[in-house]
Amino acid sequence: MSSGLSVDAVDGPGGEEKPPEDPEAPQQLAGRSPTRIALGRLARDKVAVVGTVVLLILVVLAIMAPLICDWWNIYPDQKDPNAPTPSQMLDGNQLPSFGPPQYPFTWDHPLGIEPQSGRDNLALLLYGLRTSLTVALLATVFSTVVGVTLGLLAGYAKGAVDAVLSFVIDFFLSFPFILGALALAPIITSRFGGDQDTLRRAELLSLVGILVLFGWMGLARLIRGQVLSLREREFVQAAQVIGVPTWQILFKELLPNLVAPIVVAISLSIPAYVAAEAGLSFLGIGLTESPSLGKTVNSAVNYFERYPLYLWTPVVTIMIMVIALNLVGDSIRDAFDPKTRR
């Protein structure tokens, strides 16, 4: 954020309208869509580029997790018949028999072995990344769909529908999120009790469900506000006059005008969901069956002095991921709307 945009353009929410500081704009008379302009700005933003590269590396690592683990001959759990049993990996104190903290570094297990369970830390990390990104992406997709749809409806429909939807938005905003998640998590999960594999999937879905349930309101309110003003514009009135069906006005006329706030909301909600997943798992109310970075942090706390590597790898990974996502999200917001700076 310190680069790319000059500080003058960065300051002041809702200040005087400045012409976009785009050096190429005067020469190029051909029209460019706002999205193109934003992408151009983004490509010149060094922070955004670095953040995107970091994220791409993380995403590739997450996608390739099974391949990497296969190739390295490491396993995130003991289900695989080839996986070593805990007794092969641990000594009498439940500490690893290879690698840190008691023995020198070994390439077989570059990030060490988890105490108590004897699983490989690198495998846990890669699969944890995978879980984290999956949950965040699913939650973002669903909460965006819900938020946009309800926001469009509330803004476009006057009267009772708007009043009810606005109340629902206010209600969920007033609901203490973590306590709500506390109450809901075990109930949804136990509905799907059964074998470990179903339970794992149920847990993942219920976590996504909880994140969506408490995550759609911000966007819905934003969209509602935008639609309230867009609704009175000529192009919408024209569409109404010539008898365009309502759903078509909503999704074909209004939605394209809302791309910028939606993209911004998406880019800022992904890091929030990544952090929330790890946070809930850290508290023990998120994921218990799937590998999760937050869960690893929680169990590593007891070993922080004897085995710092075990604690710091998931901590640093979460930090890098969330910081990179936030920096990119912030750059995207700047690119789409350089006026709103706080």
Added chain:
Amino acid sequence: MRDDRLVTIQAGFPVGGRSPAFQEDPLFGYVVRRLMSSVLVILLASFAVFAIFYLGPSSPAQPVCEGSGRACTPERLANIEKSMGLDKPVLEAYGTYMKGVAVGREVVIGAAEYDCGAPCFGISYGTRGEVTDELKERIVPTILIAVGGSLVFLTVGVGIGIAAAARRGTIGDRALVSGSLLVSSVPYYLLCLLAWLYLTLKTDIFPTTGYFPLSDGDPFKTFTGLLLPCLVLGVASSPVYARYSRGQMVDTLGDDFIRTAKAKGLAGRTVLLKHGLRAAIVPIVTIFGLDFGTLLAGTIFTEKIFDVDGIGVWGLDAISPPQDLPVLTVTVLIGAVFIVVSNLIVDLVYGVLDPRVRLG
């Protein structure tokens, strides 16, 4: 999430956009309407938790049945459910619960009977003590942490924001803006955890953390115990406030009245604080009020990591089996009350702070 709210709030509050003409009874009607919807939100939130457990797969009476020492047969479970009134429809049971909150009631758990005075939030299945009594104890550390943390981030965060706005465009300002983004990107619980591990356990910088009740008669210990939790909470929230108040100040400092104040020869500090901050403080207070409820309801990480027996940890403990429905209901209820009340106060105080705003 937080950023979303900031944007929404900015868009949602008309400042000076209303007609200045005084309406018939603007304030009274507005207050009544806001109060009613607030009460409705709180009732719905507590009912939601209640209903979740009713519709859940295992009966809320299950832990009571299992905890009594004898085998929990289906007949015994049914008997206990009946004695607790859990066989009734969910609305009726909720009605009984709410009546208890208003006037007190007799609570029956299995064979035992308890006389629970108003406001009665039930009897904890775990401790068999009145939930209300424990609530009174546990609410203190939660409020202390939230208030202490707020003091830190309001002074540090807003202070830094003002300083940066006054030096706008310098290297210090740029460093602050990018630095604050970096700090606010680190998930709060990681910051909290690392602070506890390395400042309390490993080194002796903050040797005793935790909550030591004031009733122990050692206020200094209470203070030092909560100092680190408050500092961490404050530091973690400061960047958001620094950035926000910087933006507001920059906006305000560009206004004509600031130029007038400077032109008539007022000292720089007076212009900055008396004229600039006075005008910029309104949106900052708004954000603070909207956040404070969430802060109170969400000190759960602080409490868990620093081992403070507050509301959040209470709820967390109540959820791990054996589940304690009365405790869980009251934590959600209190969380919703915190949020709703602080939002209400913001709306009402807003008109006082900014005379241009007309409520109604």
